[in-house]
Amino acid sequence: MNMAFYHRNTSTMKEIAMTDRVAQLVSLVKGLSQDSVSKPTLVYFNIVGIAWPIRVLLHLEKIDYDYVPVTIMDWITPGPDGTQILKHAFRNHHVPLYVDQEVYLDQSMQIVTTLAERAGMLGVNQSERIAVQAVLAHCYDALFHFNGLLPVNIRLNIADDVAQARLESFMGGEPWGLATNGYRNQLSAFVNYLESNHSDSGFMVGDAMTAADLWAFNVLCNWFKAFDRQVFSTEFRQLDTYIQHIAEQPGIASYIREVQEPTIWFPLPDVAMRLTSPEDLKGLVSLPD
Ligand SMILES: N[C@@H](CCC(=O)N[C@@H](CS)C(=O)NCC(=O)O)C(=O)O
Incomplete structure (x- = not known):
């Protein structure tokens, strides 16, 4: 390139x-x-x-x-x-x-x-609306914050050794103190949000799927799990179960199968590290018939 x-x-x-x-x-x-x-x-x-x-x-x-x-x-x-x-x-x-x-x-x-x-998917009362907004804000952070996934993934004009050091820090290695552990910190916050919902519905907020679940699914499945399947699936099983639950909701599987883009964006590996090929998105969840 x-x-x-x-x-x-x-x-x-x-x-x-x-x-x-x-x-x-x-x-x-x-x-x-x-x-x-x-x-x-x-x-x-x-x-x-x-x-x-x-x-x-x-x-x-x-x-x-x-x-x-x-x-x-x-x-x-x-x-x-x-x-x-x-x-x-x-x-x-x-x-x-x-x-x-x-x-x-x-x-x-x-x-x-x-x-x-x-669509009636912002929560059924004020308390749920507030909870939905919090999850949405975290979803945004998980991608765009300084220790979110996007700044690490996009590596245009960044020397190989710097990009590698950034990746290692993001995945939990040394040396960047507070800026390290980005990947796991982002995911453990999702676990905390999920656990704050005491309804046991399997959704982020309340008893039904909301906008919080659509955004959380996108960030967790299409970005974080696709970025590092091994860590996601072994260390964050609760989130793996969560994304599978969302994939099983009416309309989601048909969207993934029939409408979703393959994510062909930047050529690898010069502009981005991962998440740029259709293969990245295959098999992240099993799709019901
Ligand atoms: N705050 C905006 C940010 C949107 C954003 O960063 N979009 C990216 C694509 S995901 C973009 O336009 N990138 C091209 C560019 O910034 O030149 C939003 O949430 O809509």
Whole structure:
């Protein structure tokens, strides 16, 4: 792989002309508003990523929507001024973006909580709503916090020895004191959240599946278990049982089988360590018929 390709503003990148496809995507994104859409529209990378809970919710609710997949090549293609023109078409320079006739949402958690509220999946009372919000916040930390999975997994422009040291610390090795044990700390917090639910339902909150379970499943199964199956399955059996329970809920298996993206994103091993191949997502849970 040509690493220079991924460096913003390098000459290599400037040489890549803006394609018609990217121009069309830019104009589509800029034109999205509550008034312009005839049906719900979701723009996101063509990966599982952080849109999994959103897309599962739309699937469970049988909502007909337009999915606009963006590839990493679309994302990095420069416009005439050399900047990432598609990225800059988004208000916060990120995906996902969800728009329907009532809302324009460009934060993943807001999308999930808005859709979950409509679907009655945010808890049945205030105490459950608070518990759901706490789990959602932890899910976000587990990926985006400084000792979350994303900063460790993405290793673009990081020397091999530094990336390896970061990985070892994340998995519990020396030498980075407080920053170590990221993987296990994130997972043991999930165990604590699960145990705070005294209803024995097998869900994170209350007696029924909520948005907290959709996000927790995504983070635990598609990210953490896929990242290190051995540690996950041997040290966190409770979480393994939990994700299996969620996989058995109506609509989840059909989503995984029929709709879910294979997560082809960055080429390995230069840009990310793991989690970028369809194989990473196979066999994480057994899917009921
Ligand atoms: N706070 C935002 C963060 C979204 C985010 O970081 N999205 C990633 C994809 S998972 C992204 O847009 N990455 C490309 C970039 O930052 O250039 C949210 O939760 O929606």
